[in-house]
Amino acid sequence: MTVIVTGATGGAGSWIVEDLARDDHEVVGVDLERPPRARESVTFLEADLREQGQTWELVQTYEPDAVVHFAAIPRNEITPGTETFLTNVESTYHVFEAAGRIGADVVWASSESIYGSVFAEEPWLPEYFPIDEDHPLRPEDPYATSKLVGEDLAAATALKYGISVTSIRPSWITYPGSQQTARGRETFDPETADPNGNFWSYVDVRDVVSIVRAVLEADPEADREGHGHGSHDVYLAAAENNFLDRPTAEVIETVFGDLPDSCALEGNQSAFSTEKARRELDWRPEHTWEDAELEQVPGPLFLE
Template identity: 25%
Template sequence: MGNTKSKILVTGADGFIGSHLTEDLVRQGYNVRAFVYYNSFNSWGWLDSSTDSIKNELEVFSGDIRDPYGVKEAMKGCDIVLHLASLIAIPYSYHSPDTYVDTNIKGTLNVVQAARELNVSKVVHTSTSEVYGTAQYVPIDEEHPLQGQSPYSASKIGADQMALSFYRSFGTPVSIIRPFNTYGPRQSARAVIPTIITQLASGKQKIKLGSLHPTRDFNYVKDTVNGFISIMKSEKSIGEVINIGSNFEVSIGETARLIAEVMDANIEIETDDVRLRPEKSEVERLWANNQKAKQLLNWEPVYAGKEGFKRGLRETAEWFMNKSNLSHYKADVYNI
C-alpha cells in the first residue's frame, strides 16, 4: 500500500503540516494532487513557497472541504487520501464554533463518504492530542478517555468518530493519525512556539504569553510527516488510532526558556490575559505514549528528548529569522 505508483490526494495541502507532507511525498516520487482552500487570490498557501521542482510536479485542486461535490471531484482517480483539512485554532473555536462543526465534522464526512463511493484504498484522517483533554494518566495511550475541553477538540472527537464509523459500518479503509503538538517552519503564530520566536525575532525581550505551567509533548514537523507516510504505507494501521508523539513532556515556561537559549536572547515573560483559556478549557498536561506507533509502524521520533527538542527549536528559529519568512507574520498582533 502507498507505493510510488499510487495517486495521493492531500487535503489541507496549503497548510503548515500539509505543505511539508505534500513536498515530502513529491520528493519521494509519489503522484500528488494537492487540495487547497479556494480563494480569489489563487493562493496555494504555503505551497506558494515551494520550489519550482515541487510545484511543477503537483496537480492542484482548489475547493472547500465543506462541499461534498467538490470533495468527490477532487478524490476521483486517487488511490489514497491524506485528510488534513481542518480548522484548528482553539481560541477561534470559542468565537465561531459552528464553523468547526461544518469544517471538521461535515468535512470529514464528505471525505469518507466519497472514499466509500469511489472505493479508495486508504484514508488517513488527522486527529489531535487535544481530544484527550487534560491527561488522566501519563503517558497518554490510545485507550485514554476523550474529553472535549474546547469546541475545537469536541469537533475533532466528532470527526474521528465519523471516520471510524465508516470503517466499522462499511469497511472503509480508514486509519487515524493522532499527532501531539506539532511545531516547525510555517506554523501559524497562533501556536505558542511561533508566538515566542516571532516576538524575539522582532527584537522584543518582554514576551506576551498565556499560562506557563501546562505541559505539552512537542513533535517536530519532520517526525509528524514521517508518521503520516508510515501510516499510509501500513496495512496494519487500518481501523487503528495511532499516537504520533515524542514521549517528552515539557512546560510552556520551560519551552520559552529553551527558545531563548537557542536564539541567544534574553527573555522576560509577561502574562497576557487575552491569551488565557477559560479555566476548565485549559488542557493542563499532554504526554504521548508512542509505543503503538513503534510496534505497528516501526516509527519513532528523530527529534526525541530534550536534545532533539532543542535541535527542532533551533531549525524552527533559523527559518523564522529569515526576513522573508518573518514578513508573513504580525508579531505585534495576537492571532487567535
C-alpha cells in the same frame, strides 16, 4: 501511488505534499486557495470541502489510492465555535464518504486535544501518565469535539466501505528554526505558570510527515491491533520529551498541585506515549527541540 492531500497549503499539509512529491508520487493538493508557485508532480486545486459536490467530484475524478485529510480549522478562537465544529465535521464527513465510495484508504489529522484537557476551561489531570490511545476522551470545546466526531466517522466509514482509516493524534506541531519552543521554555516559571492541558508536549512537523508516510507504506498484513478489512487505527504522535528541559512529572505536580495515582513518567519524558506507533508501524519520532530550534530547514518551496 496517487494521493490526495487536503489542507495542502497549511502547516503540516504542505510538508506532507512536499515529502510525497519528492518521492515521485502523483499528488493532488486541495485547499481553499492554490499556492503561489507550482510544484512538479503536484496538481493543486481550490475546493471547499464543506461542499459535498466539490469533494466527491475531485475524489472521483482523480481516483486516488489514498487520501491524506489534514484540512481543518486547526484550533479554537480562529472562527466562532459553531463554525469551527461544523466546518471540521462537514468536511471530514464528505472526504471520508468520497474516499470510501472509491475504495481509497484514508489517513487524517485528529488531535491530542481529543482527550479534553488541552482546551478545557480548567485543564485537568488525566487518569494516568503517560497518556495513550486508550485513555478516555472527554472534550468540552468545539475543536476537540469535532475531532471526536471525526474519529467516530472514521470508524463508521471503515466499517461501511471496508477501507482502512487511520487517525493520527499529533501533539502541538512545531517547525524547525521557529523558536516556538524556546519562547515557551524561556518564559516558564513553574511557581507561577498556568496549567497546560497538553503538559508541555510537542511534535516536530517532520515527524508528523514521517508517521503519515509510515501509515501509507505499512504492510497491510502487518500485525496491527484491529487492522484489516474495515479497520480504524489510532496513533499518537509526539516528541520523546517535553520542551521545558525539566522533569515532566515534577513540573506537572508543581503546576497542577497533584499527579494521578498512576504516573510512570521518567525524566523529561513526554506526557503522551508513542509506544503503539513504534510497535505497530515501526515509527518513532526523530526530532527534538534541542536540534530543531537551531536548524535552518527550508519549508515547502511552493509556498514561497
